[in-house]
Amino acid sequence: MTSTLGFAILSVLARGDRTGYDLAAAMRRPVGYFWTAGHSQIHAELQKLLGAGLVGFEAEHGPGPRDRKVYHLTAEGTRALREWVTEPPRERPERDELVLKTYASWLAEPELVRRMFADQLAAHETRLAEYERHEASFGGPPAPGDPRFGNYATLRCGMGYERHRAEWCRWMLAQLGEG
Incomplete structure (x- = not known):
């Protein structure tokens, strides 16, 4: 296999x-x-x-x-x-270090946790901007039979992920307050 x-x-x-x-x-x-x-x-x-x-x-x-x-x-x-x-993907356990750190964040200094989330927000926004520039180079989605369609579709998934993570980091920063 x-x-x-x-x-x-x-x-x-x-x-x-x-x-x-x-x-x-x-x-x-x-x-x-x-x-x-x-x-x-x-x-x-x-x-x-x-x-x-x-x-x-x-x-x-x-x-x-x-x-x-x-x-x-x-x-x-x-x-x-x-x-x-066309086979369904195998189920895999989720592993997300940032979420794990968030789970234990109550043990850390609040300012250090805020800084970590501010840094993560900046990283996700940077990747999103890079992905958006790359998306613009396509000039729209290729036809599904075109090998570039897979590139475009996975890029769109990555954009959604980066948007979601940036939004979650913003929410975390709002929850953590200004300090």
Whole structure:
């Protein structure tokens, strides 16, 4: 059974062949907005995908002494990805460090808690502004059959998340008062 990270890699390769380095870059942006993985995790998962016949590679002459591998999705990989896309997502436990800190915030100095929420508000507003600039570059939503549709749809989800978090931080700051 392929892991969720494996399917994330297959999703990137469905958009075009990539080297391991290019895969890691795509996993940072745009995939990193909603799914993260380190280079070592990606490399290990690529080996599993190769072993399962879901990806293949072609060796090309690289800039250094070693050939570089350009990975591609196999027909079996495409089939597995198509099946996986429409399966309901697995339920995962929620982990949110800021919410956990809020739960215990009554133990901390109120001014430090306010500062933490002010910093979080600024970070969420900055990301929202970045996402909004990126959204403007689309010129509207692509058609659902266009690979860019997934980029746009996930960007819209990220915008909603950042708006929600910024609103919650504002609410928390109002609850915490001016000090």
